[in-house]
Structure formats: structure tokens, C-alpha cells
């Protein structure tokens with residue numbers, strides 16, 4: 001059902017806020033609570049009107065929403081790190097996840113302690129900290145601004161990407 005397709009919901013200031021489905025997005029547009037920012041060329045028909053199918057909508061008023069903790073995932077980390085090893089910068093499809101402070105040393109499986117690493121660097125770093133291994137991180141590991149579920153969905157929806165660049 002096309003009405004179940006995901007729609008990216010932006011805050012009034014264009015920050016990604018949420019995901020809803022087409023049905024909910026159309027309801028928000030009809031209530032004038034949101035406007036369609038990006039829509040498809042396809043139409044969806046109701047008995048009285050027809051609408052372009054929304055892909056990205058923007059809320060008309062700013063929502064103050066606390067940033068919720070986002071669950072870490074392999075794909076989320078790889079996306080955040082742009083599929084590049086955070087030690088040597090190589091871009092690869094077969095990256096591993098490295099715990100910056102090794103798990104054996106009490107390092108946690110969190111956004112702040114997990115980075116994408118190539119097999120070679122992961123092997124070299126082994127059970128050492130970056131200082132001990134004399135390996136420097138290209139980017140400090142941090143929690144993305146938005147839920148990793150949005151990130152995963154955005155992989156298949158090219159129209160969402162411009163709004164997710166600040167992830």
C-alpha cells in the first residue's frame with residue numbers, strides 16, 4: 001500500500017524530526033499542520049481530491065522535541081562514518097566495527113566508542129587503545145543527530161538525503 005510508504009518529517013527549521021507514513025503525512029497537510037517539501041509525480045486520489053504523494057514534509061510550527069537516545073547499529077555506524085575506515089580513511093564495502101576502547105578494557109558498545117574500521121586496521125589495533133596502538137581517529141565517534149532508523153531508510157530514498165547531510 002502506497003499510503004504506508006515512509007515520509008520524512010522535518011521540523012519547521014528543516015531539521016529531520018521523525019518518519020511517518022503517506023496517510024499520516026496527507027492528514028497533516030490537509031490540517032495545514034505541514035507542507036509538502038518534496039513529493040513524487042505520482043498521485044493519490046481521495047473521492048474529492050487528488051494529491052501528489054509526499055516524500056518529505058515540513059511542519060508549519062517548530063516542535064521542541066528532546067533528542068532521544070538512538071540505538072546503535074552496524075549499518076548506522078557505517079553510514080555515520082561514510083563507509084570509511086576511521087583510522088586509515090580507506091573506503092570499503094567490507095568494514096568491521098572497532099571498539100575504540102576495547103571491550104576487553106571496559107569499552108562500551110555505544111556510538112561514542114564504536115567506529116568503522118578496515119580489517120587491516122582492526123587487526124593492527126587489536127586489544128589496544130588508539131594511543132597504545134599509535135593510531136589516530138579521523139573523526140571523533142559521536143551519536144548521530146537523528147535516529148539510525150531514519151538513516152537506514154534514507155539509503156533507499158534519495159530525496160531524503162539532502163535533509164540528512166548533518167547526520
Ligand SMILES: [Zn+2]
Nearest residue numbers: 085088118121
Ligand atoms: Zn583502515
